[in-house]
Amino acid sequence: MDQEVISATQSVIEQEAKYGAHNYKPLPVVLTRGEGVYVWDVEGKQYYDFLSAYSAVNQGHCHTKIIAALVKQAGMINLTSRAFYNDQLGKAEAYVCKYFGYDKSLFMNSGAEAVETAIKLVRKWGYLKKGIPADAAKILVLSSNFHGRTTGIISFSTDPDSTTGFGPMMPGYEVIPFGDLDALENSLKRDPNICGFLMEPIQGEAGVMVPEEGYLKKAQELCRQYQVKLITDEIQTGIGRTGRLLAAYYDDVHADVLILGKALSGGVLPVSAVLCDDEIMLCIQPGEHGSTFGGNPMAAAVTMASLQVIEEEGLTDNAFNMGLVFRERMKALQERRPDLIAAVRGKGLLNAIQIVPDASSGSASEVCLKLMESGLLCKPTHQHTIRFSPPLVINKEQMEESCKIIEEVLTNF
Structure with a gap:
């Protein structure tokens, strides 16, 4: 990442800090475009959106x-x-x-x-x-x-x-x-x-x-x-x-x-x-x-x-089916790493992973930062819980790739 790009990202963040209220603490990523399950930052990097604007973008970005x-x-x-x-x-x-x-x-x-x-x-x-x-x-x-x-x-x-x-x-x-x-x-x-x-x-x-x-x-x-x-x-x-x-x-x-x-x-x-x-x-x-x-x-x-x-587009049924895929993968990870993951909860595509409070993985916020670096955006809710809620248009291939990102980050954190 060159200095010009860093400056462009940091400029937006600093402008908000100077002129905006400090009632939110966003991840340090500046988004400029979205389509379907993906969003892109001002550097051109692509991410999976696993927040969906707190479930407002169920139909995918810019449908x-x-x-x-x-x-x-x-x-x-x-x-x-x-x-x-x-x-x-x-x-x-x-x-x-x-x-x-x-x-x-x-x-x-x-x-x-x-x-x-x-x-x-x-x-x-x-x-x-x-x-x-x-x-x-x-x-x-x-x-x-x-x-x-x-x-x-x-x-x-x-x-x-x-x-x-x-x-x-x-x-x-x-x-x-x-x-x-x-x-x-x-x-x-x-x-x-x-x-x-x-x-x-x-x-x-x-x-x-x-x-x-x-x-x-x-x-x-x-x-x-x-x-x-x-x-x-x-x-x-x-x-x-x-x-x-x-x-x-x-x-x-x-x-x-x-x-x-x-x-x-x-x-x-x-x-x-x-x-x-x-x-x-x-x-x-x-x-x-x-x-x-x-x-x-x-x-x-x-x-x-x-x-x-x-x-x-049958998005309700898709949410049900993709949710099964997500929880199956995450529960398998929990079985392998009970020292890391305390619980996997959810229905459809509204899911959460609870990090073991004293795990070496640190807080949910730290995990979210690592996920961001790996190309997947989500946010914690409370100190040790991460919510995962991608747009309902996500397909099987995209879900499998997203789960792989989450598994690698959580395993190696």
């Missing part, structure tokens, strides 16, 4: 159909606000409702906005339909949850990095242990003011934590028994990522409220949505909730194209 939909709509009309109708939103609303099986959809922008929207919807339902006294509604959440970083959402986080220095926290939430059905039932039985149970079917930021089989189904039954709405945050786990269209489908669960984001636009625009039936959605009336950019024509157009790609 031609999604980009074409974006460009076509951008040349027509890009923003109307919700003060007026546009000719794309209704189509997209109908498309996602039929796609996922709900009466209504409400489009927003970021995942955090969608989570806040779901909370407002379920609270309003609780007051109007369940009869909860004013300002007493409560939402149940799970320990080690991650649903976003707004002041409302961090109020029920159990991660000190999300909460320290940002208080006071907002009331109205109760945290119960992850995967504990007894704790769920005890809370539902004890407090009639609980209106919703908000959870991730698989906890991504927590380290790809997968609950026991049947947990979600039983949780749904308990929620129905106590007249509480089940809210599944599938922002990261949804749209084919786990080898099912939605991760909740592994337990044959159709949530009362579904939260989507990230890959809903194929990573092209910030698009999120909340889906539920009329009983819940129509509790909110004009003037009570909204967003200037939510449901804009470009977002609507790319959403339909993105979901069509998932279906037309």
Whole structure:
């Protein structure tokens, strides 16, 4: 690598450090182009992308159909606000409702906005339909949850990095242990003011934590028994990522409220949505909730194209099959090196390897740096866990080559 290239890379990094907030710590790589499962840096080096922009790029980088939909709509009309109708939103609303099986959809922008929207919807339902006294509604959440970083959402986080220095926290939430059905039932039985149970079917930021089989189904039954709405945050786990269209489908669960984001636009625009039936959605009336950019024509157009790609290219099934290949290879490596790898977890193409805390391999961040040098990009979550989530377009040959890179780095670290 010559000095000119080093300077070009370092220049971008230094510019961000000088003018940008220091709320992220990226790997020291400057990306300039992407296609399918690959990205390239400013030096021209090619990498496998095993993060997919935190599962926003399920359809692969710069998918031609999604980009074409974006460009076509951008040349027509890009923003109307919700003060007026546009000719794309209704189509997209109908498309996602039929796609996922709900009466209504409400489009927003970021995942955090969608989570806040779901909370407002379920609270309003609780007051109007369940009869909860004013300002007493409560939402149940799970320990080690991650649903976003707004002041409302961090109020029920159990991660000190999300909460320290940002208080006071907002009331109205109760945290119960992850995967504990007894704790769920005890809370539902004890407090009639609980209106919703908000959870991730698989906890991504927590380290790809997968609950026991049947947990979600039983949780749904308990929620129905106590007249509480089940809210599944599938922002990261949804749209084919786990080898099912939605991760909740592994337990044959159709949530009362579904939260989507990230890959809903194929990573092209910030698009999120909340889906539920009329009983819940129509509790909110004009003037009570909204967003200037939510449901804009470009977002609507790319959403339909993105979901069509998932279906037309069989990406959900591919995620399931490629996930089996990945975990088989990684579990074989774990058997050879139990001193190095503590656990391999995941479903579909949402997977994690947990490094033994006292292993000579060092921290997950150090492993990610070595993987970057070897041509594969991923990021740690917490100190000793590495998440692996490539675009769902990855083929068998690419997966085998990627696994070989990971095996060599982990074995030789």
